[in-house]
Amino acid sequence: MNKINTIIHKEWSEVFKNRMVLFTTAFLPLLLTAIPLGIIYATSSSGDFSGISGDMPSEFNAFCPENFSGGDCFQVFIVSQFMIMFMIIPLAIPAAISSYSIVGEKVNRSLEPLLATPITTTELLIGKSLSAIIPALIATWLGFAIFVIGSWIMITNPVVIGNFLDGRWLIAIFIIGPLMALSAVSFSIIISSRVNDPRVAEQVSMIIILPVLAAFFGQMAGIIILNVTFMVTSAIVLALVDAILVYLSIRLFQRETIITRWK
Amino acid sequence: MITTQNLTKKFDQITAVENLSLEIPEGEVFGFLGPNGAGKTTTVRMLTSLISPTQGSASVNGFQIGEQDIDIRRSVGLLTETPGLSDNLSAERNLEIYASLYEVGDIKGQVEKYLRFLGVWDRRMDVAATFSKGMKQKLAIARALLHEPRTLFLDEPTAGLDPEASRLVREFILEIKQQGRTIFICTHNLDEADRLCDRIGVFKTRLLVVDSPITLRRQVFGRKVVFHLVQADQALVDKITAHPHVSEANLIDHKIVVTIDDPEAHNPELIRILVREGADIQFIGELRRSLEDVYLQLVKNA
Structure with missing residues (x-):
């Protein structure tokens, strides 16, 4: 545990000196938290949205109880859209941190002296993974907490607030978020073993956010509706994907493979 | 270990x-x-x-x-x-x-x-x-x-x-x-x-x-002693070559380069021969081959 702790602190002291990593870790959550709050503020303080509910996908009506006004329903719909974007945070931050952490070490050639210490590859892999996952989860949960507090202040209808804190979003933030962070780290490790430029590793690793964008546009077009069933199914599928990615990353993250095959 | x-x-x-x-x-x-x-x-x-x-x-x-x-x-x-x-x-x-x-x-x-x-x-x-x-x-x-x-x-x-x-x-x-x-x-x-x-x-x-580096030099090139003389000629070289422990002797300018298996034991005798033949010895030294010569020789032969 002590060695894992050392690796986590080593990674943090190194990667957070990189502007790109710092930007992704600090700016992205701020942006993705500010956007839905801004929408709530705009839709609460001005305009009449009572007639707009007819423009939303009909499947979305399930989230608009009869006591909701058109404005309330619009708020729930548009914020739900951006809540999906919120799920980019637990993917983008680990991808950025682990890309710079692993490829950075490859470029610096600092992995070999590290592997020459009495640390096991499992400890090293856990240390590196946690150093990427922990900041992502802190940023996601902190962003969500700010969003909840902000919406509680701005929204007058408690039923609308309850809609943002229902099972769907709790599953998304507290179950799917960590699973996403794990898949992003494992995917980055696989990519990092093949490239020699941290920026390339980060850009390729960002492919992993495509399913989130697909969900965003899918819901906007009414093709998919993010209800509890969808979220639970997503969590199960993601857990299976994680199992495969973790297995592949462990196979690649072997002492001899790193020393002799990572170029 | x-x-x-x-x-x-x-x-x-x-x-x-x-x-x-x-x-x-x-x-x-x-x-x-x-x-x-x-x-x-x-x-x-x-x-x-x-x-x-x-x-x-x-x-x-x-x-x-x-x-x-x-x-x-x-x-x-x-x-x-x-x-x-x-x-x-x-x-x-x-x-x-x-x-x-x-x-x-x-x-x-x-x-x-x-x-x-x-x-x-x-x-x-x-x-x-x-x-x-x-x-x-x-x-x-x-x-x-x-x-x-x-x-x-x-x-x-x-x-x-x-x-x-x-x-x-x-x-x-x-x-x-x-x-x-x-x-x-x-x-x-x-x-x-x-x-x-x-x-x-x-x-x-x-x-x-x-x-050891010293032993390797000796193993690969043998030991060589250089006699720096005021004047040297082929007759002196022939006298030195006739010595049973000398495997080779060459004249280079006024120096005689002698390959010998045990200089510590046989140098005094060689000196006596040279003095007896009238040579004026300025100084004597061992010819040291660099480790690079030894290395290149070994790698070449490999």
Whole structure:
């Protein structure tokens, strides 16, 4: 545990000196938290949205109880859209941190002296993974907490607030978020073993956010509706994907493979 | 102490190290010489448990590779081909991280000891990126020493360094040598091997020869004594060649270069012959072949 702790602190002291990593870790959550709050503020303080509910996908009506006004329903719909974007945070931050952490070490050639210490590859892999996952989860949960507090202040209808804190979003933030962070780290490790430029590793690793964008546009077009069933199914599928990615990353993250095959 | 028996490493169809059998006693400084791609780094990686051998066995400090890998890594220090420091971190932080990974009890104390030993205590907060190449290399050697390993592996410790930096590193290695540790140095720098090593092994996929630099010179080229005379001629050379222990004598300007098996025993007799023949001897010296000549001869023959 002590060695894992050392690796986590080593990674943090190194990667957070990189502007790109710092930007992704600090700016992205701020942006993705500010956007839905801004929408709530705009839709609460001005305009009449009572007639707009007819423009939303009909499947979305399930989230608009009869006591909701058109404005309330619009708020729930548009914020739900951006809540999906919120799920980019637990993917983008680990991808950025682990890309710079692993490829950075490859470029610096600092992995070999590290592997020459009495640390096991499992400890090293856990240390590196946690150093990427922990900041992502802190940023996601902190962003969500700010969003909840902000919406509680701005929204007058408690039923609308309850809609943002229902099972769907709790599953998304507290179950799917960590699973996403794990898949992003494992995917980055696989990519990092093949490239020699941290920026390339980060850009390729960002492919992993495509399913989130697909969900965003899918819901906007009414093709998919993010209800509890969808979220639970997503969590199960993601857990299976994680199992495969973790297995592949462990196979690649072997002492001899790193020393002799990572170029 | 390092012992290997028929240690072999193959990468697919390529044999990097073949049947290496070697014994290096405690406290010896051993130079591992060989051309690029000879398998020196692969050997070091096997001996430090970074990669496993295809066949054969080895023990380092009494621990078997492949069976007690963590114990081996705990008991050895490794300087890799490049320092591999975290450039964004301070010298002190670089060492603290490794002291923690090596499970050093008094981390602060050990880090301070080696930073003072390096003479960089005042620059301990400077990031590693600001250090010269030589200083980075010294810092990397200090990193390998933090846990006081019994055996130290140095892979090309002065490669790519300018003469001043090389000297800094060499002096540092000499200081470590005084502490009685076993040091295994892979190097291309023959002058460095000559100055630092008790024994050297010339290696090209397999071990060609192992001995002290002096013995190797004698084995490969024999011992040569040069008699500097005021005047010399072929008649004098013939008299010297007639001596039963002289295998060869050549006249070069006013010097007679004599190949002889035991100069300490037979030189007095040769001197008497020369004096008797009326030669005026200015001085006598042994012709020293460089280790480079020995190395090139051995590698060429391999």
